[in-house]
Amino acid sequence: MKKLKKSTLIFLLISLLSCSKDDSSSTERTFADLSGTWEVTSFSYNGTTTENHIESNESSVTSYYAEGWMLDFRVTFQEDPNNYSFNGNYNIDYYYTNEEGQEYYYFANLDKDNNGTYVRNSNTNLTFNENGDYKNITIHELNQTTLKYTSHETSSETNSDNVLVTRTRTETYIFERNN
Numbered sequence: 001m002k003k004l005k006k007s008t009l010i011f012l013l014i015s016l017l018s019c020s021k022d023d024s025s026s027t028e029r030t031f032a033d034l035s036g037t038w039e040v041t042s043f044s045y046n047g048t049t050t051e052n053h054i055e056s057n058e059s060s061v062t063s064y065y066a067e068g069w070m071l072d073f074r075v076t077f078q079e080d081p082n083n084y085s086f087n088g089n090y091n092i093d094y095y096y097t098n099e100e101g102q103e104y105y106y107f108a109n110l111d112k113d114n115n116g117t118y119v120r121n122s123n124t125n126l127t128f129n130e131n132g133d134y135k136n137i138t139i140h141e142l143n144q145t146t147l148k149y150t151s152h153e154t155s156s157e158t159n160s161d162n163v164l165v166t167r168t169r170t171e172t173y174i175f176e177r178n179n
Contacts, residue, residue, distance in 0.1 A: 034120065037076045038147050038175035043068035043090065047169035054162045060099035066092050073112045074178060084128065085115035147175040 046065040053059065073088025094106040116130035126137040126149070141148040150173075156166040 034077045034126075034142065034147070035079045037074055037178040039074045039178045040068075040071045040088075040090070040173060041176050042174035043071060043172070045169055045171040047167065050166045052164040052166075054158070054164060062096065062098050064094065064096045066094040068092050075175065077118070082118050082120070083115065084118050086112045088112055145177050147173075147177070149173055 044065070044067045046063070048061055048063045050061050051059060068090045070091045071088075073086060073090055075084060075086050077084050089109065089111045092108050092110060094108065096104045096106065098104070114130055116128055118129065119127045121127060123142075124139045126139065128135040128137060135151050135153065137149045137151050139147070139149045150170060152168070152170045154166070154168045156164060158164050
């Protein structure tokens with residue numbers, strides 16, 4: 001019985017001591033405010049398309065990479081309600097590699113005009129919603145002057161020729177705060 005009382009007393013003492021300690025390891029990470037207008041300073045994307053022919057068990061893979069230049073577009077984030085808009089134009093150098101390894105080059109001048117809503121899920125994650133089309137964003141850097149994020153998308157569908165087509169695309173953006 002003495003051992004039980006002694007054990008209970010020791011357990012209570014340890015419990016009280018462990019509860020009284022401040023837990024300083026749970027400091028909250030804070031990031032700069034996202035709202036405002038951001039000018040694009042760098043934009044690129046890359047991806048692959050894989051075609052698996054279901055009946056013949058043959059497959060092929062193509063890849064692409066694109067780098068933007070003469071970037072004249074910006075994104076504006078508003079809070080309450082959480083709206084965003086991309087507007088402007090840019091040039092793009094597009095490199096395509098076919099299944100035989102041959103590389104092709106294309107150039108385009110494109111306009112960007114997207115808008116919708118966003119949800120900031122955490123300090124490093126956003127979800128864009130443009131008319132029901134959702135895109136998850138990973139924030140790598142966000143401070144008073146710089147915003148850098150990536151998005152990664154994957155889709156698969158079987159077409160009418162019984163070919164499973166899987167596409168992946170990763171976009172990388174770097175912005176400077178404009179206001």
